[in-house]
Amino acid sequence: MTKQRVETIFAHDREVIDIKVLMQKGIDVLQSKIYFNDMLLLGGSESNKPYNECFFGELDSKNTMGLDDTKPIYQLIGETDYDTKNSKENFTQTLQVFLDNNTLTLLNYSLLDSSLNIKLEYNSKESKAILEREQIQREQIQRDSNSIDSLTSTAMLHPILEDNEIKCPHNGVVQLKSNRGKSFTSKGIPMVLESDLLHSSIIGCTNPLLSGGPCTMVATILPNARGLKKFNDDYPIMQDLVSSGVFSDKGVQ
Numbered sequence: 497m498t499k500q501r502v503e504t505i506f507a508h509d510r511e512v513i514d515i516k517v518l519m520q521k522g523i524d525v526l527q528s529k530i531y532f533n534d535m536l537l538l539g540g541s542e543s544n545k546p547y548n549e550c551f552f553g554e555l556d557s558k559n560t561m562g563l564d565d566t567k568p569i570y571q572l573i574g575e576t577d578y579d580t581k582n583s584k585e586n587f588t589q590t591l592q593v594f595l596d597n598n599t600l601t602l603l604n605y606s607l608l609d610s611s612l613n614i615k616l617e618y619n620s621k622e623s624k625a626i627l628e629r630e631q632i633q634r635e636q637i638q639r640d641s642n643s644i645d646s647l648t649s650t651a652m653l654h655p656i657l658e659d660n661e662i663k664c665p666h667n668g669v670v671q672l673k674s675n676r677g678k679s680f681t682s683k684g685i686p687m688v689l690e691s692d693l694l695h696s697s698i699i700g701c702t703n704p705l706l707s708g709g710p711c712t713m714v715a716t717i718l719p720n721a722r723g724l725k726k727f728n729d730d731y732p733i734m735q736d737l738v739s740s741g742v743f744s745d746k747g748v749q
Contacts, residue, residue: 500524509598516604539615549620574626655732656688664711668701689730711744
């Protein structure tokens with residue numbers, strides 16, 4: 497992974513800067529700082545004047561906005577779009593900065609992360625709703641990422657083949673025979689599908705009679721032992737998942 501670099505950015509009137517693009521260029525958008533018309537942008541507190549919610553800057557009770565208009569004034573805008581391609585909502589934040597009749601636009605600003613070290617002290621229900629919406633979306637992205645990682649992990653496992661050796665906890669050997677899966681091979685060895693493995697006999701189990709006696713067959717296969725893709729309308733059983741998902745009539749394989 498390429499190390500992110502900390503930079504000082506200089507912006508001018510009517511400029512539009514996309515923070516996502518900065519990230520793609522390897523810029524650390526959490527530690528970097530930005531100047532607008534030679535003034536360092538640090539953020540500020542939210543106006544407490546009615547109808548000026550989501551406006552931030554240096555507080556000034558004498559001004560109609562409750563903010564000092566000789567210093568940068570920030571307007572936070574949260575927008576939700578529906579992505580028809582992926583069938584899901586996409587929430588973004590835009591931060592507009594006003595200074596001496598000049599305007600700077602920052603796309604994909606994060607209130608949660610204080611992008612480019614612009615820290616906004618929020619207190620209104622409107623700004624809190626923006627923060628909550630960002631948190632919800634980030635949690636959803638994390639859940640989606642974990643789901644993809646889980647699917648990818650399962651996809652990298654190997655299915656049981658007819659020449660594999662599977663044993664019960666007492667060293668009994670499962671008699672693997674491919675039937676429904678015999679047309680699917682790996683290096684000429686047939687794949688064992690779920691219906692092939694279920695009820696397969698077990699030979700040589702040493703489980704004593706006092707503990708229930710020898711395992712005789714595969715009795716149960718849990719869904720978590722399956723592969724992702726069906727073959728001949730049946731699932732392969734993955735080698736790495738046998739211990740947690742395949743049970744004999746007397747115990748776990």
